[in-house]
Amino acid sequence: MKTKNTDGTRTDAVETVAFLARSEHRVHVLELLADGTRTRETLLTATGVARVTLSRILGDLEERGWIEKDGNEYALTEYGGLVYDDLARLLGTVSLGESYPDIVGHLPTEWFGFDARHLAEGSLVADEHADPLAAARTVANAVRGADTVRALVGSFVSLPLYAYAEAMRTGDEPDAEIVFGGGTESVVRDDDGIADCVRAIEANAGTHVYYSVEEPFPCNVDLVDDETVYLSLPRERGGGFDVIECDHPAVREWARERFERTRTRAAPYAAQPTAVGD
Incomplete structure (x- = not known):
């Protein structure tokens, strides 16, 4: 009876993978051919x-x-297609870890409805800035200059709120809809200044801008102009947020669909007794 030499087979496989991975040009050729046939001159x-x-x-x-x-x-x-597909996934995983080494282990990948590897095409906002709110300020500036904003708020930060209020004062406010996740609305309710700002925004808009649901969100999601997604994750230490900016089509589509599904079952925030705060 023959015994399978699995150790030898695995060693051969590792050496073959190493052979491929050692050459960026080999990988590039496979990548090009993964999109279809190519002539030698094209390659x-x-x-x-x-x-x-x-x-x-x-x-x-x-x-x-x-x-x-x-x-x-x-x-x-x-x-060859199987080999390239698996290699592309591995490269995507490694690229994700190298792009966000300090937060990759905290990404809510199960909540994301897209392959987290797509985030490797994004970037960490203001990651070397000393100000812990620098990244959140980037999101606020994006809101201020936007035409449309759709947001899910899992951890409240006031900067985008005040940026929207400022844009409204100058008549440049975006078409915005924001859904507070479970627990977030209490931050608004318990702070008179923030609650007043929310009520003033909706009074000036003449319609509901803020909504709420009971479910919590593991991070904030801001879809700006249907083009750019900002994912804001609360830092475990030091306060502030780590913010990933990404415009990958799959990430944009997920943000759009996730917001629309959540928005359809959300209640207008101003209609909640707790939002009145009298």
């Missing part, structure tokens, strides 16, 4: 490598069964 132009280097890369990839040649065109094999 040469896209990669910018020397002709002899490309020939060596194509030969290596073809030898391993990852690509195939038909005339002057190259394409991924079924096996």
